[in-house]
Amino acid sequence: MKLLLVFPLLSLFFFCSASCEVIKALPGQPANVGFKQYSGYILVQPQHGRALFYYFVEADSANPLANPLTLWLNGGPGCSSLGFGAFMEHGPFQPREDGHLVKNQYSWNLESNMLYLESPIGVGFSYSNTSSDYLGLNDATTAKDNMQFLLNWFEEFPQYRNSDLYLSGESYAGHYIPQLADLILDYNKRFSGRPIKLKAIALGNPLLDPDISVINAEFLWSHGxxxxxxxxxxxxxxxxxxxxxxxxxxxxxxxxxxxxxxxxxxxxxxxxxxxxxxxxxxxxxxxxxxxxxxxxxxxxxxxxxMSSAVANDPCRVDEIRQYLNTPKVQESLHANTTHLSSVWEFCGGHLSYQRDSIGINIIPLLSKLLKRSIPVLLFNGDQDSKIPLTQTRIIANMLAKELKLVPFGSYAPWLVGGLSHLAK
Amino acid sequence: MKLLLVFPLLSLFFFCSASCEVIKALPGQPANVGFKQYSGYILVQPQHGRALFYYFVEADSANPLANPLTLWLNGGPGCSSLGFGAFMEHGPFQPREDGHLVKNQYSWNLESNMLYLESPIGVGFSYSNTSSDYLGLNDATTAKDNMQFLLNWFEEFPQYRNSDLYLSGESYAGHYIPQLADLILDYNKRFSGRPIKLKAIALGNPLLDPDISVINAEFLWSHGxxxxxxxxxxxxxxxxxxxxxxxxxxxxxxxxxxxxxxxxxxxxxxxxxxxxxxxxxxxxxxxxxxxxxxxxxxxxxxxxxMSSAVANDPCRVDEIRQYLNTPKVQESLHANTTHLSSVWEFCGGHLSYQRDSIGINIIPLLSKLLKRSIPVLLFNGDQDSKIPLTQTRIIANMLAKELKLVPFGSYAPWLVGGLSHLAK
Structure with missing residues (x-):
């Protein structure tokens, strides 16, 4: 009898692995959504009950697998990729006051499958059942958990295992992304199986070198x-x-x-x-x-x-906070299944991140990645005084000089829909 | 018979002096406009037929005379105070595509009687019947004409002769305004009658010193x-x-x-x-x-x-150009009565301004005005790369140092309606 019972359960579990994380529909989402959405938890340490929450939006395309896969991380340390990246910046929908979601015409899922990850634990819906896990958080533990997340996520979504993978993020993700990229390259080297097809990384307004990135007095002065x-x-x-x-x-x-x-x-x-x-x-x-x-x-x-993410409508923060704390929304997202002790927040209040990580200079790691043929895109908003564009440019120049990189285009405005966004 | 005819004409003329320049209503203006508007020409050189066009908006107040009088000049040299100052920046109305005027909730006539002057000739509706007048235009002739305009305008509007007078303008008005102020102080000194009550001048994004004001590479660099x-x-x-x-x-x-x-x-x-x-x-x-x-x-x-005046809606330029070239609008403005050879333009095409005026350093004149107890307000938009805020600040510091001025407040954001406009 036991055996008879076990087989159906196992097969059910296998069948569910990706499909039971499908989001049927997000409350308030517009009609005629032509792409699939998934979300839920990936255990990165089963013994501790350490689980990272993700929101995965397939490319808005007839054949999503023809598009690349992009993992997105917001900075902090301790801020939510779901709240900032997905629902404020470049996800497919943005909540409005009435709880409705409106389409974002600039959604990145028009070009890529987008995987938004809440990392490390303590951020948004990500958590651990072992409270001591929260104490030792630093860049090394974060990178390791992110790597484990990625491997386990590919187990649930094997169809994306061969996709071209891009890693992108902003602010403190200037630490997370290069460190994760480094672990991926090590993984590819150590294991003789299929490599993870990491194609490039892209860092927006990144904290890279505490001696350079945050220098902002000249920027503030020149902006009055x-x-x-x-x-x-x-x-x-x-x-x-x-x-x-x-x-x-x-x-x-x-x-x-x-x-x-x-x-x-x-x-x-x-x-x-x-x-x-x-x-x-x-x-x-x-x-x-x-x-x-x-x-x-x-x-x-x-x-x-509190990164530079609050774009255009400064009050959208409230709408997103309200949306993500709505029980029906959490249910449809398969989120907060363990009933966390605090409400969902943009930036984790009880996160205790080891401060010496923040002082790490990431530039040598970027240099190493470039030498290992991973292209690095540095981009920077022009109104951020916390990581000013002038500082990111100084770092780009340092890398170019060290590695003898030469420009393949001339300095020029970056036009989106005919409008200059002053990205040069 | 002759005498009998002459008297009624003279009395009609006298009666008309200010009142026949009243604007009954501008085409498309909103209902319930509670303040008076006037516009027309003031002859500054009758023999040459040299005439400057003005648009005068009384303060939106039960008793306009309780408010000060502000003369506004746009820069260039050769751009229109009517098009930029009055209809784009801080006048009471702004034209829309359909030819309607909408109320400007930030209109300066909420605080002051506003006198917009098209100066020198060749700007907007201002002209001369003597074509050689256009050839010798420079700062000295402009200041002299503006002074004559003011004296003649007071003849038509004697009720404002005792008002507190402010002079303000932007860009090349950094030349016009201090030079006009200087002539006013000279006039007050020379003539023993009632002085013109010049209270202060205010210069926005002003061209003051060709060695300082236009230096903009650092500004452009820091803005990406x-x-x-x-x-x-x-x-x-x-x-x-x-x-x-x-x-x-x-x-x-x-x-x-x-x-x-x-x-x-x-x-x-x-x-x-x-x-x-x-x-x-x-x-x-x-x-x-x-x-x-x-x-x-x-x-x-x-x-x-083409000063930094094109605020918010970059296409408003078209709407204003169309509005001011509408025959009915010109008629209601008492403008273009001599049928000028070209259409109304924001910046005068056939204006030939002597270039050496542009090279004049105005800082010593500001110093002189300050010593003669005329307060000088320098203000600067934070997005102008032609006269960057950093340069205006350098000049303010030079003046403060020279005249041993001390701050009476601390450097702080300038809030309008609770919003920071980054004016410090």
Whole structure:
């Protein structure tokens, strides 16, 4: 009798592996959605009950498998790829106040199958049943979990195992993505089986080198945000790089606190450091999260977490938070099945990320990846004062010089639909 | 019989002096306009038939005379205060495609009586019947005509003769306004009668010093518009200041043309140098005017003319041009009564302004005005690469240092309706 029972269950499980993660329809989604969506958990450490949440959107195409696969990670450390990447930036739908989803005409799934991953645990719907897992989080554990996620995800979606794979992300994903790429190349080298077809990585407004990426006083000055005096203070007393490193080591000097306070005073409460020209949403929840915090809580690495992602409609944050905390939405997403102790948030509140990871210089790893023939795209928004475009450009130039790369096109505006987006 | 005829005519003329310039209603204007509008010509040189066109909007207030009087001039040299200042920027109405006027909730006439002046002749509806008048135009003739305009205008509107007077303008009005202010102070000194109550001047994105105001390579670089290489070329080979001065003296060097070409290539045809983040209007007329010109026609001082005024809706230019060329609109404005040979344009095509005026350094005059107790407000849009905010700030600092001015407030965002406009 036992055997008779076991076989049907096993075959049911196998049958379910990818298909039972299919999203029938997201609440409020528009009619005539022509592509499939999947979401759910991938166990990366079964003994600990450590599980990462993903949202997978197939390419909007007659034959999705003819398109590449892109894994997307948002920065932080500790911010949600589901909230920022998928529902605010480049996923297929964006929630509106009434709970309806509207189509995003710039969705990346018009060109690629999009895999949004909540990583590490503590981010969004990702979690562990072992509370000590939350304590030791750092770049190494994150990269390892992301690698395990990818391998296990391919088990559930074997049809994508041979797809061209792109890794992309923004801000602190400048750490996550190159480190994951490195593990993938190691995996391909170690195992003689089919390689994972990693084609390229793309990093937006990335934190790459704490000595370069965050230097922002000249940028703020040239954008009218700070005074000559504060520019001078930043050049002579404490720049954003020193401030970041002091924050990492939890030994903030009086000088740095003084300069930061001056700078924040001049920027004011209604200027988003991640998007200088963005109007501010007066929603009390958003203001509560980003602005009404004491100076000592506003460590730079926390600011990094609230990345430059809040595009166009600054109040969309509220709509997304509300949407993703709706029980019916969570049900349709196969999310929060273990009933997490806190609500879904854009940036994980109880995440304890080891700060020394933040100080790692990623440039040598980019160099290594380039030498191993992985193309690296660096892109940068022009209104972000946390990782200014000038700094990403300096790093691109350093790499080009070191590796003797030569331009294959001339510096020019990047036009989308005939409009200049000032990406050069 | 003659005498009998003459008296009624004279009295009619006297009666008309201000009232026959009343605008009954502008075609398409909204209902319930609670303030008066006037427009027409003021002869500044009757023998030559030299006449300047004005549009005067009383303050939107129960008692307009309780508000100050502001004279507004747009830059160029050669661009229209009616088209830019009044109908695009801060007048009470803005034309829409269907020829209707919509209310501008930010109209300056909510705070002041606004006098928009088309100056010098050749701008908009202003003209001279003596064609040689167009040849000798320069800062001195413009200031003199503007002064004569003001005195004659007060004859027609004697009720404003005692009003607090503010002078304001943008771009090349950085020349016009201080020079007019200087003549007003001289007039007050020379004539023992009632002084003209000049209270202050305000200059937006002003051309003040050709060595400072136009330097823009660092600004363009920090905004992602140009490459490192072109920044270097601008620093070492030819900067915008040298280019401007070479243009003035019509001896453009090969080096400067080379750097300008590089810069324009990288900026592309769809980026407005006067507003880097403005989407481009694809209207053929606008594109024809600003973009499809050969390099040699694109002298910097002509670029200055197309000032940063095209705010928000880049296609509004077309609507305004169409509106102001409508015969019924011209009739209601008492404009084009002499049937000018060309249509109304934003920037005067046949204006021949003496180029050496453009090279004048206005800073000493600002210093003189400040010493004579005329407050000077310098303000600057944050997206203008022709007169970048960084340059206006440098000039403000120079003046503050020279005159030992001290700040009476701290550097801070300027909030309008709760939104930061990044004006500091």
């Amino acid at each position: 945000v700070i005074s000559d005096e504060t520019l001078l203070l930043s050049k002579t007393v404490c720049n954003a790089s020193r401030h970041l490193k002091e924050s990492i080591h939890q030994n903030l000097s009086k000088e740095c606190i003084h300069v930061l306070n001056k700078l924040e005073e001049e920027m004011g409460s209604y200027t988003d450091p991640g998007d200088l020209i963005l109007p501010i949403c007066f929603s009390p929840t958003l203001l509560g999260q980003t602005f009404f915090q004491g100076t000592h809580n506003r460590l730079h690495w926390k600011q990094l977490a | 518009v140009i490459s490192d290489e072109t920044l270097l070329l601008s620093k070492t080979v030819c900067n915008a200041s040298r280019h401007l001065k070479e243009s003035i003296h019509q001896n453009l060097s090969k080096e400067c043309i080379h750097v300008l070409n590089k810069l324009e290539e990288e900026m592309g045809s769809y980026t407005d140098p006067g507003d880097l983040i403005l989407p481009i209007c694809f209207s053929p007329t606008l594109l024809g005017q600003t973009f499809f010109q050969g390099t040699h026609n694109r002298l910097h001082w002509k670029q200055l003319a």
